[in-house]
Every structure is written in structure tokens, then in C-alpha cells.
Amino acid sequence: MQTLQMPRLPGLRFGRSDSEVICDHLENDLSNHALREDLLCQGHHRIHIVIPTTVFDCEINPQLGGFTCPQLASALVNVIPEFKRTGIDPVICLMPCEDTKRARAILAGRAVHEVAHLLTARKMASDEISEADRKNAIPLSQTLGSPPSSWPVYAGQKKWATHEASFIRACLHLHSRMVARGWDIPLQLTGNWHAYGYEDIEAYADLLEREIRIAGNSPIRQILDAPAPGRFLELWTSETSDSE
């Protein structure tokens, strides 16, 4: 996640790429199925996925797979016409994918990752910017143009910062719901897990398997409010206690 200032954005360009078509399918399955209960609970209508190159007129760092924060929605109020009618709804940005064979899996993995950030934020979409956020804010164009490792939100933080246990949990619940909708998404595509210090994301998935089965389609944010299974937390604690 990242804080930002409200940018002046150019209008949408025309022409639809394969990535945009895949993002439409992702939007539909997230909005109407995997995230439906969470959106209803927060009074939202749907989730929007935008391809940064179609809405931001700036250089975008090639390392960036996706980007979101609750305030992104209000930054795009002039770009997503529906917001004038519905009020703001959550938004994630996904980088287009050139790998045509794996584009569906890669974009779906990125979507699960970015939505998990919104699921672990205080709100999924917000037009509130706190004083602390404002102080740390850098222009969105600068954020998108620089490698995520240089973003102020990660400065001096542990390598798993913003991808803590609750993030893993949200990600695994959402991943399982998207797989149930027919998306074939290897877990490795849902995060840069080794870089965050996690040896084996499959081990976390195994320890959460029962919770995921029992939870059904309950709002994921509600699931996160209850304590995580003990062994899941133990694994996370053991992986994060002795590393920098």
C-alpha cells in the first residue's frame, strides 16, 4: 500500500488489450462472487481494475505488477465515470501482461494480491487522507515510476511489511474463492513470498485449509477479525522472529 496525493489525470485512451479483457472477467468474478459479501458489508457496488498505462500518463516501473491503496479510488474519481453516480468503490491497478500464454494466471495472481491489501486495510475504498499520510505522500506518478522497494511505506521496515499474517490469510481465502470460480492461479503468482521471508506459501495454505473450507463465502474481513488458527500463526511467528 502507498499513500498519495491527488493527481490530475488524463482521460481514458481507447482500444482494448487482452489484459483489459482478462481484467473485465476478473472484475466480474471478484465483484459478483469472491468479494460479493465484503463489498456489500462495506456498502460498495463492485471492484474496479484499471490498467495503469491506460489511465496514468507517466513512466511505470517494470518491476511493478500491481498497485493499490484505499485512497486510489478517490484519486481516480475523474477517470471512472461510474463514481459520479455510485460514489467511490474500491480500485486496484494491474500492470498489463505481455506473456499471452500465462496472462490469465499472472493477472489473476496480481489481482488476488492487491485485493488482499484492501481487505487488510481499514476501509477498502476511502477519500480520507490522514495528516500522517499527507506528510508521507509523494505524487502517484513518482510512485508508479519507482521500484516498490524504494517507496517510503517500506523504508526501514521489515521485509514482510504490509504482507503480514493477516495479509497471507486474506490472500489465501481470496485465492481459494477465485480457484473455485475456475481461475487456475499457482499460489506462487499471488506474491513475492520468498522476498517477504516466507519459505513455503503452500505450508500456510495447508494450515488454513480447514478454515477456508468452513468459512464458505463469509466476508473475508469478518474472518480476519477472528483469531487465526494457532499453527498458522506459529509458522508465521517462527519465520519472522529471527529475521531482519
Ligand SMILES: [Zn+2]
Ligand atoms: Zn503487496
